[in-house]
Amino acid sequence: MSGVRHLYVHLPFCAHRCGYCDFVTLVGGDRELHARYVDALLAELELERGLLDDELETVFLGGGTPTFMAPGELARLLAALPPAGEVTVEANPETVTPELARLLSRNGVNRVSIGAQSFHMPLLDVLERRAGPEDVRRAFHHLRDAGLDNLSLDLLYGIPGQSPSDLERDLEEALALGPEHLSCYELEAKPGTRFAHTHGDELARQSEAMEGYFERVVAVLTAAGYRWYETANFCRRPELAGGRDLRARHNLGYWLGHDYLGLGIGAVSTVAGRRWRNAPKLAAYLGASAQGERPAREVEPLDEIVRGRERLLLGLRLDEPVPLAGIESALDPVALARLERLGLAERVEAGLTLTERGRFLGGGVTAELLA
Amino acid sequence: MDQSRIRNFSIIAHIDHGKSTLADRVLELTEALSQRQMREQVLDTMDLERERGITIKAQAVRVPWKGHQLNLIDTPGHVDFTYEVSRSLQACEGALLVVDAAQGVEAQTLANAYLALENELEIVPVVNKIDLPQADPGGAAAAIAEVLGEDPARVLRISAKTGEGVPEVLDALIERLPAPAGDADAPPRALIFDSSYDQYRGVVAFIRVVDGTLESRQALRAMALGTTFEAEEIGFMSPERRPVERLTAGEVGYVITGLKDVSRLRVGDTITAARAGAAEPLPGYKDVKPMVFAGLFPTDSDAYPELRDALERLKLNDAALFYEPETSQALGFGFRCGFLGLLHMEIVRERLEREFDLDLLVTAPNVAYRVLERNGDWLEVHSPADFPNEADEVEEPYIKASIIVPKEFVGAVMELNNERRGSFDHLEYLSEERVLLVYELPLAEIVLDYYDQLKSRTRGYASFDYDLIGFRPGELVRVDILVAGDPVDALSLVIHRESAQARGRALVERLKDEIPRQFFDVAIQAAIGSRVIARETVKAKRKDVLAKCYGGDITRKRKLLERQKAGKRRMKQLGAVELPQEAFLAVLNIGDGGKK
Numbered sequence: 031m032s033g034v035r036h037l038y039v040h041l042p043f044c045a046h047r048c049g050y051c052d053f054v055t056l057v058g059g060d061r062e063l064h065a066r067y068v069d070a071l072l073a074e075l076e077l078e079r080g081l082l083d084d085e086l087e088t089v090f091l092g093g094g095t096p097t098f099m100a101p102g103e104l105a106r107l108l109a110a111l112p113p114a115g116e117v118t119v120e121a122n123p124e125t126v127t128p129e130l131a132r133l134l135s136r137n138g139v140n141r142v143s144i145g146a147q148s149f150h151m152p153l154l155d156v157l158e159r160r161a162g163p164e165d166v167r168r169a170f171h172h173l174r175d176a177g178l179d180n181l182s183l184d185l186l187y188g189i190p191g192q193s194p195s196d197l198e199r200d201l202e203e204a205l206a207l208g209p210e211h212l213s214c215y216e217l218e219a220k221p222g223t224r225f226a227h228t229h230g231d232e233l234a235r236q237s238e239a240m241e242g243y244f245e246r247v248v249a250v251l252t253a254a255g256y257r258w259y260e261t262a263n264f265c266r267r268p269e270l271a272g273g274r275d276l277r278a279r280h281n282l283g284y285w286l287g288h289d290y291l292g293l294g295i296g297a298v299s300t301v302a303g304r305r306w307r308n309a310p311k312l313a314a315y316l317g318a319s320a321q322g323e324r325p326a327r328e329v330e331p332l333d334e335i336v337r338g339r340e341r342l343l344l345g346l347r348l349d350e351p352v353p354l355a356g357i358e359s360a361l362d363p364v365a366l367a368r369l370e371r372l373g374l375a376e377r378v379e380a381g382l383t384l385t386e387r388g389r390f391l392g393g394g395v396t397a398e399l400l401a
Numbered sequence: 402m403d404q405s406r407i408r409n410f411s412i413i414a415h416i417d418h419g420k421s422t423l424a425d426r427v428l429e430l431t432e433a434l435s436q437r438q439m440r441e442q443v444l445d446t447m448d449l450e451r452e453r454g455i456t457i458k459a460q461a462v463r464v465p466w467k468g469h470q471l472n473l474i475d476t477p478g479h480v481d482f483t484y485e486v487s488r489s490l491q492a493c494e495g496a497l498l499v500v501d502a503a504q505g506v507e508a509q510t511l512a513n514a515y516l517a518l519e520n521e522l523e524i525v526p527v528v529n530k531i532d533l534p535q536a537d538p539g540g541a542a543a544a545i546a547e548v549l550g551e552d553p554a555r556v557l558r559i560s561a562k563t564g565e566g567v568p569e570v571l572d573a574l575i576e577r578l579p580a581p582a583g584d585a586d587a588p589p590r591a592l593i594f595d596s597s598y599d600q601y602r603g604v605v606a607f608i609r610v611v612d613g614t615l616e617s618r619q620a621l622r623a624m625a626l627g628t629t630f631e632a633e634e635i636g637f638m639s640p641e642r643r644p645v646e647r648l649t650a651g652e653v654g655y656v657i658t659g660l661k662d663v664s665r666l667r668v669g670d671t672i673t674a675a676r677a678g679a680a681e682p683l684p685g686y687k688d689v690k691p692m693v694f695a696g697l698f699p700t701d702s703d704a705y706p707e708l709r710d711a712l713e714r715l716k717l718n719d720a721a722l723f724y725e726p727e728t729s730q731a732l733g734f735g736f737r738c739g740f741l742g743l744l745h746m747e748i749v750r751e752r753l754e755r756e757f758d759l760d761l762l763v764t765a766p767n768v769a770y771r772v773l774e775r776n777g778d779w780l781e782v783h784s785p786a787d788f789p790n791e792a793d794e795v796e797e798p799y800i801k802a803s804i805i806v807p808k809e810f811v812g813a814v815m816e817l818n819n820e821r822r823g824s825f826d827h828l829e830y831l832s833e834e835r836v837l838l839v840y841e842l843p844l845a846e847i848v849l850d851y852y853d854q855l856k857s858r859t860r861g862y863a864s865f866d867y868d869l870i871g872f873r874p875g876e877l878v879r880v881d882i883l884v885a886g887d888p889v890d891a892l893s894l895v896i897h898r899e900s901a902q903a904r905g906r907a908l909v910e911r912l913k914d915e916i917p918r919q920f921f922d923v924a925i926q927a928a929i930g931s932r933v934i935a936r937e938t939v940k941a942k943r944k945d946v947l948a949k950c951y952g953g954d955i956t957r958k959r960k961l962l963e964r965q966k967a968g969k970r971r972m973k974q975l976g977a978v979e980l981p982q983e984a985f986l987a988v989l990n991i992g993d994g995g996k997k
Contacts, residue, residue, distance in 0.1 A: 215948040394945035397965035
């Protein structure tokens with residue numbers, strides 16, 4: 031059996047917790063704590079190394095804010111991780127200095143995902159983001175100057191108070207930088223977040239006015255030469271990028287149902303029909319590591335039916351058909367027939383795919399398709 | 402017993418004026434029950450009756466008083482059971498008319514008083530609840546005396562609650578009521594005024610022997626229906642069954658028939674001997690017909706057999722209940738049920754839900770219509786779905802409504818009745834303050850939200866009663882509701898041509914609010930035949946995606962979609978449109994008159 035080829039590393043530290051965030055994050059921490067955390071990550075890596083393939087396809091450092099880490103510790107971690115074809119780090123604009131950009135580049139990072147979110151100050155304030163539009167542009171140029179030729183920008187839309195022209199301007203500003211990749215998410219007020227508490231009602235009120243924003247995002251970006259390859263992700267088309275396939279290979283691994291190993295607090299792994307999630311507690315994680323033990327984990331076995339469903343729900347996010355071989359039992363044939371009649375889903379030679387309208391309704395359509 | 406020492410009587414009263422409490426005191430006083438045995442309101446045997454304070458099934462109790470045999474025949478207290486009330490009254494020579502000292506004369510008081518007078522009963526008027534601080538016994542006595550043309554001094558004043566004045570009531574029954582005057586030597590004739598079903602012994606008929614003698618083990622015949630049976634047991638209630646060898650002219654009691662089907666022994670029929678029986682039945686038998694209809698469907702379609710069994714069992718005790726299987730595209734398998742009136746419908750529905758633990762969907766009630774067919778026959782239609790698109794002549798049932806209100810609400814009541822196609826009959830001042838309004842109205846205008854409207858427009862002060870007065874021609878049309886081009890049979894309604902547009906529009910607008918957005922535009926139309934009279938569109942959803950899905954939250958996203966799918970499985974189909982159960986119920990409720 032071939033080993034796991036995708037590695038995720040969770041770096042939970044942030045300067046500040048944004049109101050809308052529902053990830054596992056920790057505010058602050060000094061170099062000493064960061065050092066102990068990196069030790070623990072590397073110890074967990076050693077414990078699980080047997081699961082990994084000799085050659086990794088991707089490594090992804092997510093957070094939190096990976097670039098908030100003490101630079102020495104970040105460099106130590108990067109140097110110690112196994113090499114891979116794509117190594118991505120998430121970065122907050124205000125943390126990207128020329129030094130940091132060079133540090134990443136020197137340590138094998140070849141892709142950076144920048145959390146821009148918006149270029150409009152009042153909206154950034156609503157999101158409680160620290161970086162301004164200038165920080166985004168500066169960070170982008172620093173990374174370019176350090177030789178990184180695969181940069182992604184994260185944008186949010188549907189922010190309370192965001193007008194249609196605000197949206198157009200955000201897209202324009204992002205495109206002006208010429209990123210290889212864009213992730214565009216509709217802002218959700220996730221239950222329990224501070225943001226939902228403050229802005230939930232306002233979002234609900236605006237939802238009708240903003241329901242065309244998603245269509246607009248797709249229209250603008252595809253017109254600008256980007257491929258809408260996943261529900262929320264866009265990459266420059268190969269013919270406009272010297273033939274490069276600029277899809278995020280790490281995330282593509284998730285969407286294609288590949289196994290992956292996750293290290294760090296709250297990190298999830300899925301390997302050979304088994305999924306586990308490390309407990310999201312820093313002290314316990316460090317403690318277990320000091321004892322030479324695996325961190326506490328919540329384990330979820332995935333039977334064949336569940337795996338089939340996941341293949342379907344992940345695969346249908348992509349612009350390429352999901353092969354149906356082996357997962358027919360996950361599919362509700364009556365629902366499929368109805369959705370085909372409605373022009374939302376299509377069976378093609380290679381499997382099942384959603385039509386363009388079907389992709390805009392992908393959540394509901396996929397739910398219906400599940401057996 | 403010698404007929405001269407028998408007195409048969411009923412107690413008639415408006416709801417909550419104390420009929421059952423008075424019955425309890427009578428039993429207690431005559432020691433038919435010891436106080437220790439005494440439960441409140443023993444005559445009402447069903448839980449539902451006890452809870453709602455409504456007497457549904459009449460029964461009869463024999464009590465001794467000063468050397469006499471008194472038979473108290475309990476009557477149902479509501480308009481839906483007018484026929485049963487009239488049979489109970491026919492079994493009596495007199496009635497106690499009970500009026501609440503604080504509330505005074507109400508619509509049902511009048512309806513029942515007139516019914517008693519029509520049956521040539523001697524009426525003993527009683528003002529009850531004189532112990533209440535807000536009681537006005539003088540005023541109530543004057544009002545009731547006025548109605549009866551009686552001397553106010555002869556109106557008895559009592560408190561059934563404390564027992565004050567109750568012995569005098571029993572004395573008055575002996576003094577004022579005539580003794581039965583049947584022919585003791587003639588072939589037997591007994592009036593069935595009520596029946597119930599005993600699951601071990603079959604149909605039990607409650608009877609008043611008018612002529613002759615009925616004996617245990619005698620072969621008997623019901624004259625109108627021709628049903629023959631043997632009297633397995635004969636007896637009287639005290640208040641439990643007490644078997645006896647015979648019941649003689651003037652006496653009241655029961656016959657256990659062993660019949661397994663209540664519909665073979667109808668209230669109002671006459672029992673006589675199978676051999677050498679009477680030639681003529683007692684007058685007044687009527688085949689009562691249901692006038693209000695509604696579809697009853699189990700919420701969970703798997704419960705259809707349970708609903709069928711439950712209806713079968715209810716029918717055993719309720720000969721007036723009618724049902725036949727009905728299939729609806731929207732609601733699946735169920736039954737079209739016929740009821741005497743709205744209360745009857747409510748009671749049946751509650752018993753089904755409570756005693757049989759069924760979850761029901763009930764379509765908006767409609768009345769029985771008569772439609773003239775091309776071949777010249779009149780067809781009776783019980784469901785809007787069967788109502789023809791175009792009919793030359795249509796008739797609908799009418800009622801005569803009596804409404805009593807404080808005079809300041811007369812205008813409001815008139816306005817309501819005008820909106821409901823009512824025609825004014827007359828108006829009467831019952832006292833300085835209280836006015837009786839009599840209107841003729843189509844029954845269809847009552848079955849929706851008339852009671853609610855009447856209550857809200859008179860701040861709860863109106864009392865209301867009605868009598869059916871027959872079928873009359875009406876300008877009626879069927880309005881169909883189409884969702885995404887498909888008619889929703891459960892939402893069709895028959896309505897007066899002039900109201901069709903407004904009701905159609907209101908329905909379509911309410912539906913628009915209830916139907917969640919789908920993957921496609923959903924047209925909602927109201928139409929008469931092929932002519933659309935109102936239209937709305939529920940716009941298609943434009944987006945429905947999970948914003949993010951990465952390695953860390955696949956399980957959560959999958960569960961979200963699985964829940965969504967599970968929800969879909971429970972959805973109800975309205976044409977091509979799927980609706981969550983709650984929206985579906987709301988849509989159905991739109992049918993009940995568009996309560997806003």
